Amino acid sequence: MFCVQIAEVLVAIENRYAFSERLCADYIANASPDECDFSVSATLEEIAAENNDGGTFSPAYCESLALYRKICTRMLDYDAFLLHAAVVSYRGRGFAFAAKSGTGKSTHVAQWMRALGDDVTVVNGDKPILRWQSGEGGEAKDAGAPNETPGGEAVEVACDQLAGEFVAYGTPYCGKENWGQNTSVPLHAVCFIERCEPGEPDRLSRLEDDGEIIARIMNQILMPNDPALAARQLDLLDRLVSSVPFYVLRCTPTPAAFDAAFQMTLCDNGRKRMHRCEGSGHED
The missing domain is CATH 3.40.50 (Rossmann fold)
Known part of the structure; x- marks a missing residue:
C-alpha cells in the first residue's frame, strides 16, 4: 500500500502489482493510510473487467485502470x-x-x-x-x-x-x-x-x-x-x-x-x- 496526493486529496492505494506504484511515483505523498481522505483497492474480478481489448493488457496495467476508476468515482465527494x-x-x-x-x-x-x-x-x-x-x-x-x-x-x-x-x-x-x-x-x-x-x-x-x-x-x-x-x-x-x-x-x-x-x-x-x-x- 502507498499514498498519493491527487487534486489536493490524499488517497491510500492498496495495490497487488508494483506497476501502479511506479506509475504514481511523482504523486506519492509522505502520509500514512490513516491520514488519507479515502482508500481504494481492486478485486481480481474488477481487474479482469478492465481487459476488454481481446485480453492483450497485462493484469498490472488493468489494475492501474481499475484503481483510477475508483479514485475518480470517490473524487466526486470532493x-x-x-x-x-x-x-x-x-x-x-x-x-x-x-x-x-x-x-x-x-x-x-x-x-x-x-x-x-x-x-x-x-x-x-x-x-x-x-x-x-x-x-x-x-x-x-x-x-x-x-x-x-x-x-x-x-x-x-x-x-x-x-x-x-x-x-x-x-x-x-x-x-x-x-x-x-x-x-x-x-x-x-x-x-x-x-x-x-x-x-x-x-x-x-x-x-x-x-x-x-x-x-x-x-x-x-x-x-x-x-x-x-x-x-x-x-x-x-x-x-x-x-x-x-x-x-x-x-x-x-x-x-x-x-x-x-x-x-x-x-x-x-x-x-x-x-x-x-x-x-x-x-x-x-
Whole structure:
C-alpha cells in the first residue's frame, strides 16, 4: 500500500502489482493510510473487467485502470471529477481539448508545444482531474443553492458570480505520450476538436447552447452508477458550463489549427448569461 496526493486529496492505494506504484511515483505523498481522505483497492474480478481489448493488457496495467476508476468515482465527494481531455497551461490559464480517439488531440497539443515552447506546459495529456475550488478556500458543497435575504426568502443569483473556479490537476494517468506534470492551473476554456472535411477551412466557434455542451461533455466523463454520485456529477457539470466558455474547433492537424485555437487566449471568455442556481437546473 502507498499514498498519493491527487487534486489536493490524499488517497491510500492498496495495490497487488508494483506497476501502479511506479506509475504514481511523482504523486506519492509522505502520509500514512490513516491520514488519507479515502482508500481504494481492486478485486481480481474488477481487474479482469478492465481487459476488454481481446485480453492483450497485462493484469498490472488493468489494475492501474481499475484503481483510477475508483479514485475518480470517490473524487466526486470532493467536488472533483475526471475529464477525458488534454489540458495545457499558457500564461497561467488552462485550456482543455477533448476529442474522439484518433481525431488528433495529441497532434494538436504538440502544435501548442512547438509554437509556444517554454510558455506552455502540458498539465495532463489525457485524464486530468477538474476540481471546483471555492473562493473562500473551502469545499463548495452547498454552492449552487439560491441566496437568501435576511428575511429568509430565496433570491436568484448569477452562477458566473459564484465565488470559485475550476482548477485542472495533473494525474499519473496522462496517456500514451506520457505528457503531464504534478501541477495545476485554473481552467479558462474547453474546446472540442473535430476533423473538418477536405478543403474546409479551420474554424473555431463558440458553443452557446448548454444542452449541446452537456451532450458533448457526457462522452468525456466517467458517470458513476450510484444515483447520488451521478447527481453530484451532473451538478458539477452544470457548474462547469456556467463557469467557462466552450468551443468547437473543426480542423486538420496542422499549424493552422493551432492558430485557430490560439484565438481562445485572446478572447473575452467571460460567460455573460444569467442562470438560476437551484441544484443542477438553470435558466437563461
